[in-house]
Amino acid sequence: MGSVHARGLAANPDAELRWAVDLDLPRAEALTGEIGGRATASMEEALADPDVDAVLIALPTSLHRMATEAAARAGKHVFCEKPIARTAGDGEAMVRACAGAGVTLMIGHVVRFFPEYMRIKEIIDAGTLGRIATVRGSRLCSPVQERSPWFADVEKNGGVVLDLMIHELDTFCWLFGDVERLFAHGLSFDPIHTKRDYAVASLRFRNGVIAHLESSWAHTTFRTSVEIAGQYGLLRQSSDDATTLTLERTVALDDALTRPARVLARPHSVSSHEREVVHFVQCLKTGAPVGVSGEDGVRAIRLGNAVLDSMRTRRPVFFNEDGSVREP
Ligand SMILES: NC(=O)c1ccc[n+]([C@@H]2O[C@H](COP(=O)([O-])OP(=O)(O)OC[C@H]3O[C@@H](n4cnc5c(N)ncnc54)[C@H](O)[C@@H]3O)[C@@H](O)[C@H]2O)c1
Numbered sequence: 001m002g003s004v005h006a007r008g009l010a011a012n013p014d015a016e017l018r019w020a021v022d023l024d025l026p027r028a029e030a031l032t033g034e035i036g037g038r039a040t041a042s043m044e045e046a047l048a049d050p051d052v053d054a055v056l057i058a059l060p061t062s063l064h065r066m067a068t069e070a071a072a073r074a075g076k077h078v079f080c081e082k083p084i085a086r087t088a089g090d091g092e093a094m095v096r097a098c099a100g101a102g103v104t105l106m107i108g109h110v111v112r113f114f115p116e117y118m119r120i121k122e123i124i125d126a127g128t129l130g131r132i133a134t135v136r137g138s139r140l141c142s143p144v145q146e147r148s149p150w151f152a153d154v155e156k157n158g159g160v161v162l163d164l165m166i167h168e169l170d171t172f173c174w175l176f177g178d179v180e181r182l183f184a185h186g187l188s189f190d191p192i193h194t195k196r197d198y199a200v201a202s203l204r205f206r207n208g209v210i211a212h213l214e215s216s217w218a219h220t221t222f223r224t225s226v227e228i229a230g231q232y233g234l235l236r237q238s239s240d241d242a243t244t245l246t247l248e249r250t251v252a253l254d255d256a257l258t259r260p261a262r263v264l265a266r267p268h269s270v271s272s273h274e275r276e277v278v279h280f281v282q283c284l285k286t287g288a289p290v291g292v293s294g295e296d297g298v299r300a301i302r303l304g305n306a307v308l309d310s311m312r313t314r315r316p317v318f319f320n321e322d323g324s325v326r327e328p
Contacts, residue, residue, distance in 0.1 A: 001081050001108075001273075002058035003031050008274035009056070010035040014281050019046035043067065047074040054104075054284060056277065057081060060150040061157045065090040072101040079280045081108040083166045083304060084297030086158060091301050095294035106280050106290035107297035109170040113276040116237045117171060120228065123235060124175055130231025132176065132209050137168035139224045140216040143196050151217075152194075154308075159188040160197035161311075162304045165215040168226075169307075170292075170300040172213075175228075176205045179303060181318045184310040187218075201307045206321075299323055 002022065009017045017037035022028035028039035040046055047055070047070060054077035057067045064085045071078045078098060084091040084107050098105035111117050123129065144163065145152035151163060161184075173179065186199030196218035203211040225238040276291075283290045306317040306325060318326040 002056070004271075004273050005056045005058060005079075005277055006031055006037070007035060008271070008277045010037075011274065012278060012281060014278075014285060018049060018052050021046050043070060047071060047076060052076055054079065054280075060148075061162060062086050062150075065094055068094040068105070069097045072097040072103050072105075075101060075103060077104040077284055079106045079108060079277065080297070082110070082170070082297065083107075083158065083162045083301045084294065085301060086156065086162070088298050088302040088305060091294065091298040095298060098294060104280075104284060104290060105294040106283070107292045107294060107300075108273075108276060109167065109174075109292045109296065109300065110272050110276050111167045111171045112174060112292060113272040113279065115272075117226075120226070120235060120237065121175060124228070124230075129228065129233055129235060132207075132228060132230045134210045134212070134229045135172065135176070136212045136214075136227045137172065137225070138214040139164040139167055140214070140219040141222040142220055143217045145195070145217070154188050154197075158304060158308065159199075160215045160217045161186070161188060161199050161307050162301070163215075164217070165199055165201065165213055165307060166300050166304050168211075168213045168215070169303040170296065172203070172205075172209075172211050173299055173303070174296075176207060176209045176211070178206045178299075178321075178323060179319055180204050180206045181316050182303070182306055182310060183316040184307040186307075186311045188308060189312055193218075199307065199311065201310070203303075 002020070006017055006020055009015045017035065020028040020031050020037055020039050021041070021043050023041050025039060025041045028041070032039040046052060055071040057064055057078060057080040059067055061083055064080050068078050068080055080094070085094060095105060124132065141164070151157060182201055182203040184199060184201035187193045187197055188199060198216045198218050201213045203213065205211065223239045228235040279291055282288070302323060310317050320326050
């Protein structure tokens with residue numbers, strides 16, 4: 001994600017990429033060799049640069065708090081990838097650190113910047129579907145641990161729930177408000193299925209909406225879908241429908257192509273990741289509030305951890321009106 005954001009910044013006339021920071025220095029050097037900026041393995045070196053205004057954090061999830069607090073101490077604005085952190089407590093500390101330093105904090109819940117979801121929000125807010133009854137959201141991909149081993153440590157980084165389901169948890173709160181209770185099943189703590197992960201959760205929102213969420217690191221290729229049923233009709237979106245050409249391969253053809261691949265021809269010219277960072281930069285320029293706040297990130301991670309708790313304890317989780325977990 002760091003290189004995705006760096007490329008987006010390089011194409012943004014309102015921003016300049018000053019540094020690419022990665023412990024894996026050759027990785028950072030390869031990127032800056034291609035798009036400009038300087039490479040370093042030292043976060044401190046980049047944060048000491050007075051010409052740096054803001055930092056985009058795309059580190060493994062368990063490091064988000066450390067990096068955000070370091071950036072806030074250096075007086076830099078922060079865009080941090082989702083999930084905000086491993087725990088709600090860490091997320092709250094990040095919100096406090098940024099507020100205390102007077103810097104902006106935005107969380108990369110990119111789904112809110114997908115044109116389809118922006119339109120879904122408009123349709124629901126306009127009352128076109130009437131009262132919403134049920135919603136289904138699904139986000140499926142191949143095992144990411146094969147690409148980046150840090151994802152495999154569920155205790156440290158939260159598995160498929162904090163990687164994929166967090167998107168639906170955030171988006172559905174954005175659309176439907178607060179959650180009253182939830183229940184989940186999954187493979188995140190299963191001793192046999194260690195190479196894959198899968199989770200399914202059902203949520204009841206305070207406004208009565210019932211949601212079914214499914215997330216997987218056990219499929220071959222990336223696909224998402226959402227279905228919203230209301231009083232006056234049904235709204236559906238599937239990433240497959242936006243695909244004009246599909247090639248799915250489960251077997252490697254040569255050494256350079258070792259992962260399942262799917263060729264997508266999407267009709268959008270600007271990626272949603274680029275759009276969210278353009279938004280962040282615009283907010284810094286104008287002083288407007290960011291579209292996804294640190295508090296939004298905390299709300300999503302609290303739900304994500306409740307899903308993991310429900311999976312582990314096989315019990316439902318209930319929430320108080322302030323969003324905190326109600327003790328049984
Ligand atoms: N919004 C999205 O669509 C999306 C998609 C993928 C990942 N993400 C999020 O982005 C974050 C990063 O995920 P990724 O897939 O890019 O991971 P990745 O493993 O591809 O990249 C992480 C990078 O961090 C570097 N790194 C690790 N520890 C470091 C340290 N202490 N100092 C400097 N560099 C260090 C690694 O060398 C690696 O290059 C995660 O929080 C993930 O949840 C978001």
